[in-house]
Amino acid sequence: xxxxxxxxxxxxxxxxxxxxxxxxxxxxxxxxxxxxxxxxxxxxxxxxxxxxxxxxxxxxxxxxxxxxxxxxxxxxxxxxxxxxxxxxxxxxxxxxxxxxxxxxxxxxxxxxxxxxxxxxxxxxxxxxxxxxxxxxxxxxxxxxxxxxxxxxxxxxxxxxxxxxxxxxxxxxxxxxxxxxxxxxxxxxxxxxxxxxxxxxxxxxxxx
Amino acid sequence: xxxxxxxxxxxxxxxxxxxxxxxxxxxxxxxxxxxxxxxxxxxxxxxxxxxxxxxxxxxxxxxxxxxxxxxxxxxxxxxxxxxxxxxxxxxxxxxxxxxxxxxxxxxxxxxxxxxxxxxxxxxxxxxxxxxxxxxxxxxxxxxxxxxxxxxxxxxxxxxxxxxxxxxxxxxxxxxxxxxxxxxxxxxxxxxxxxxxxxxxxxxxxxxxxxxxxxxxxxxxxxxxxxxxxxxxxxxxxxxxxxxxxxxxxxxxxxxxxxxxxxxxxxxxxxxxxxxxxxxxxxxxxxxxxxxxxxxxxxxxxxxxxxxxxxxxxxxxxxxxxxxxxxxxxxxxxxxxxxxxxxxxxxxxxxxxxxxxxxxxxxxxxxxxxxxxxxxxxxxxxxxxxxxxxxxxxxxxxxxxxxxxxxxxxxxxxxxxxxxxxxxxxxxxxxxxxxxxxxxxxxxxxxxxxxxxxxxxxxxxxxxxxxxxxxxxxxxxxxxxxxxxxxxxxxxxxxxxxxxxxxxxxxxxxxxxxxxxxxxxxxxxxxxxxxxxxxxxxxxxxxxxxxxxxxxxxxxxxxxxxxxxxxxxxxxxxxxxxxxxxxxxxxxxxxxxxxxxxxxxxxxxxxxxxxxxxxxxxxx
Amino acid sequence: xxxxxxxxxxxxxxxxxxxxxxxxxxxxxxxxxxxxxxxxxxxxxxxxxxxxxxxxxxxxxxxxxxxxxxxxxxxxxxxxxxxxxxxxxxxxxxxxxxxxxxxxxxx
Numbered sequence: 030x031x032x033x034x035x036x037x038x039x040x041x042x043x044x045x046x047x048x049x050x051x052x053x054x055x056x057x058x059x060x061x062x063x064x065x066x067x068x069x070x071x072x073x074x075x076x077x078x079x080x081x082x083x084x085x086x087x088x089x090x091x092x093x094x095x096x097x098x099x100x101x102x103x104x105x106x107x108x109x110x111x112x113x114x115x116x117x118x119x120x121x122x123x124x125x126x127x128x129x130x131x132x133x134x135x136x137x138x139x140x141x142x143x144x145x146x147x148x149x150x151x152x153x154x155x156x157x158x159x160x161x162x163x164x165x166x167x168x169x170x171x172x173x174x175x176x177x178x179x180x181x182x183x184x185x186x187x188x189x190x191x192x193x194x195x196x197x198x199x200x201x202x203x204x205x206x207x208x209x210x211x212x213x214x215x216x217x218x219x220x221x222x223x224x225x226x227x228x229x230x231x232x233x234x235x236x
Numbered sequence: 237x238x239x240x241x242x243x244x245x246x247x248x249x250x251x252x253x254x255x256x257x258x259x260x261x262x263x264x265x266x267x268x269x270x271x272x273x274x275x276x277x278x279x280x281x282x283x284x285x286x287x288x289x290x291x292x293x294x295x296x297x298x299x300x301x302x303x304x305x306x307x308x309x310x311x312x313x314x315x316x317x318x319x320x321x322x323x324x325x326x327x328x329x330x331x332x333x334x335x336x337x338x339x340x341x342x343x344x345x346x347x348x349x350x351x352x353x354x355x356x357x358x359x360x361x362x363x364x365x366x367x368x369x370x371x372x373x374x375x376x377x378x379x380x381x382x383x384x385x386x387x388x389x390x391x392x393x394x395x396x397x398x399x400x401x402x403x404x405x406x407x408x409x410x411x412x413x414x415x416x417x418x419x420x421x422x423x424x425x426x427x428x429x430x431x432x433x434x435x436x437x438x439x440x441x442x443x444x445x446x447x448x449x450x451x452x453x454x455x456x457x458x459x460x461x462x463x464x465x466x467x468x469x470x471x472x473x474x475x476x477x478x479x480x481x482x483x484x485x486x487x488x489x490x491x492x493x494x495x496x497x498x499x500x501x502x503x504x505x506x507x508x509x510x511x512x513x514x515x516x517x518x519x520x521x522x523x524x525x526x527x528x529x530x531x532x533x534x535x536x537x538x539x540x541x542x543x544x545x546x547x548x549x550x551x552x553x554x555x556x557x558x559x560x561x562x563x564x565x566x567x568x569x570x571x572x573x574x575x576x577x578x579x580x581x582x583x584x585x586x587x588x589x590x591x592x593x594x595x596x597x598x599x600x601x602x603x604x605x606x607x608x609x610x611x612x613x614x615x616x617x618x619x620x621x622x623x624x625x626x627x628x629x630x631x632x633x634x635x636x637x638x639x640x641x642x643x644x645x646x647x648x649x650x651x652x653x654x655x656x657x658x659x660x661x662x663x664x665x666x667x668x669x670x671x672x673x674x675x676x677x678x679x680x681x682x683x684x685x686x687x688x689x690x691x692x693x694x695x696x697x698x699x700x701x702x703x704x705x706x707x708x709x710x711x712x713x714x715x716x717x718x719x720x721x722x723x724x725x726x727x728x729x730x731x732x733x734x735x736x737x738x739x740x741x742x743x744x745x746x747x748x749x750x751x752x753x754x755x756x757x758x759x760x761x762x763x764x765x766x767x768x769x770x771x772x773x774x775x776x777x778x779x780x781x782x783x784x785x786x787x788x789x790x791x792x793x794x795x796x797x798x799x800x801x802x803x804x805x806x807x808x809x810x811x812x813x814x815x816x817x818x819x820x821x822x823x824x825x826x827x828x829x830x831x832x833x834x835x836x837x838x839x840x841x842x843x844x845x846x847x848x849x850x851x852x853x854x855x
Numbered sequence: 856x857x858x859x860x861x862x863x864x865x866x867x868x869x870x871x872x873x874x875x876x877x878x879x880x881x882x883x884x885x886x887x888x889x890x891x892x893x894x895x896x897x898x899x900x901x902x903x904x905x906x907x908x909x910x911x912x913x914x915x916x917x918x919x920x921x922x923x924x925x926x927x928x929x930x931x932x933x934x935x936x937x938x939x940x941x942x943x944x945x946x947x948x949x950x951x952x953x954x955x956x957x958x959x960x961x962x
């Protein structure tokens with residue numbers, strides 16, 4: 030029996046990402062991974078909460094944090110979440126070109142978020158001498174926010190790899206799950222950011 | 237013999253090695269885990285022997301104090317992370333997919349990667365012996381001792397466990413997706429064998445428990461290697477954070493070590509009593525309850541740290557509560573045997589030995605759960621006795637039982653019964669000699685992790701007996717090794733169903749063909765095979781027509797990815813000494829990331845075994 | 856191999872459903888932006904007492920995260936029982952971790 034048609038059917042199913050066993054497994058696998066990531070970030074948040082006042086005489090959150098920059102970063106990341114939803118919408122409509130476009134925009138917004146974050150860190154280091162080593166609060170802050178940023182970097186790299194690898198292949202039942210689980214991961218990064226801006230920046234400002 | 241298996245026999249050793257280096261087959265990966273876990277079990281056993289020889293008499297100088305610290309640190313770390321976990325994961329790999337009627341796990345490539353990450357992590361950790369000294373801050377690596385410990389020992393601990401731990405987390409996700417998505421038609425959740433259920437629940441524990449360890453290890457790494465201040469009191473750090481993170485991992489970890497064992501015993505008791513497991517539904521829910529409660533008791537390892545009476549009491553009560561579902565299980569196993577046609581073989585001996593041993597361990601656990609009493613027990617040999625009773629009397633006994641039970645399925649031979657019984661009796665007697673007396677040594681005040689005890693403390697006889705017991709256990713293990721070699725050379729071929737089994741793994745040949753099931757079976761009830769034996773035709777009905785079978789491709793990439801992290805580990809460990817080590821760090825990462833990119837960029841669609849080929853194969 | 860099929864075979868009912876779904880996603884997004892604005896505004900204005908602000912911020916965050924999970928990540932759709940279970944399980948373990956590190960840690 031010829032198996033070529035299984036991944037390129039004449040009619041694309043309405044949920045291409047779950048139309049194969051491999052797709053169903055990847056879908057579940059990523060959700061299970063996100064369950065673990067929830068506890069991972071909770072450990073980091075817990076450590077931060079325990080150490081947020083251990084400033085060792087250095088600058089505190091109230092002195093340093095600027096809400097304007099953080100708000101712009103939040104809007105960028107939240108919008109990138111929406112653009113990835115658009116991308117998957119186009120994937121379900123079997124429109125490869127529009128999916129690529131919206132994924133590209135997602136990546137650009139993610140890069141925008143990252144640049145602002147790098148700028149923010151540089152600003153703290155040079156203007157306040159607030160570093161990873163200057164206090165327990167510093168260690169906890171840069172580790173928590175940095176781990177989140179690291180996840181964004183990984184996400185953008187994953188996205189670029191996906192776009193390049195599939196550029197000539199188009200959409201089929203083998204790579205549809207790959208795009209879908211990427212978007213789940215990307216949404217989760219935004220979930221974590223909601224708690225980051227709430228717990229680190231907003232509560233940090235409140236004191 | 238079938239055409240496919242026949243060609244496999246004529247391979248060279250090189251081809252055999254390459255097969256195992258590139259395999260993504262859960263059955264071969266199980267062999268690898270058993271080999272790796274077995275090897276580290278021997279290493280851990282050697283470390284235990286050295287500890288016991290040092291403590292055979294007061295003020296002994298068999299090893300120095302520093303070496304003694306490295307010994308107990310490595311004994312604990314090796315036995316838990318590099319012996320018990322891999323042996324358990326090996327058995328889960330061997331049996332679970334067959335029990336649910338699947339042809340492999342959900343992510344075969346990831347399965348191979350999990351193994352190689354464990355192997356390289358374990359090797360990295362043990363390289364420390366030759367490179368300036370093993371870690372010496374205990375398997376729990378408390379700060380600030382772990383921060384100030386000179387040399388690179390603790391750095392090896394961090395790197396080795398981080399790499400091996402990543403593999404375990406991947407296995408957890410893999411088994412979960414497999415059990416949820418790949419059960420044979422007719423196998424509802426409440427028709428799964430107990431071992432599959434415990435694999436499922438253990439995997440949930442793994443997914444939730446390993447991340448706090450990951451973070452704890454990162455924080456320790458950052459403080460030691462990059463100068464951060466998480467645990468540096470001068471800059472506002474806090475040592476309790478390590479304890480919380482470690483035990484939020486550590487307590488679920490011990491349930492990860494025991495729940496699969498409970499699953500093994502459920503299979504063994506039912507099969508060798510020729511009677512279905514008593515109280516299947518309560519057993520499933522008891523397992524879930526143990527897992528759930530297991531997450532809420534971690535601070536019972538921290539009673540004496542000063543959390544205050546309120547926190548201590550909450551954790552004490554929760555800890556005692558876990559005894560209830562566990563007790564339910566013990567009674568259900570006994571009820572399974574009651575009125576059954578009980579056959580006593582090696583697997584059953586281990587199961588019978590487990591019942592009183594684990595119960596004693598559980599009982600001392602409830603004693604330790606009393607906060608006020610624990611202030612006396614803490615850091616004495618009473619604690620050492622408790623956890624060895626549950627880990628050896630539980631986990632190790634269960635692994636032996638599982639090995640005897642599934643050896644025919646994994647290797648096509650039945651382990652020699654006479655040697656099996658000899659191993660059991662010598663190990664069982666040695667175990668109780670070594671550890672029962674330690675309850676009393678602890679009550680008499682002997683502290684743990686001390687390299688000597690003094691003259692005139694009346695601890696001499698107890699320690700001597702304890703050491704003698706260790707030699708009995710060593711003897712039992714050696715006999716088991718001889719058994720393995722003897723069986724490989726002279727053992728008779730095993731039938732598909734040597735034990736008159738009840739579950740699906742006994743419907744395929746021993747060992748199974750590489751595709752497991754020619755046709756996925758139709759499951760019509762709990763104990764799927766037994767249902768057919770008692771009410772059906774004595775064999776499974778297929779649930780699908782004979783057709784092409786989709787199989788995954790082998791790959792050397794999991795080995796290469798793990799090798800890259802292994803190399804990078806050395807870079808991480810030594811870069812505080814000399815910045816040139818960053819070349820090794822980045823070089824190793826480049827190998828791993830490069831291999832991951834190669835994996836991502838290629839399409840890997842597997843291959844198909846043609847229907848015609850399957851029709852030619854004997855059943 | 857290239858995907859050469861077209862989406863004319865996707866029936867119009869399905870396309871209509873996708874469009875309606877997209878509208879819901881857009882509404883979710885707008886609400887999430889509003890929740891973010893409210894949270895930032897509360898802190899920027901400093902008008903409310905600290906003891907009320909902290910729980911309020913947490914509630915706003917949880918609602919926003921709810922939208923992320925249930926709408927953007929499709930947790931409200933069918934066949935998401937297991938994902939929902941694992942996330943709630945993770946949240947439970949997360950709360951325990953936070954409670955331990957936050958409440959029972961001191962100097």
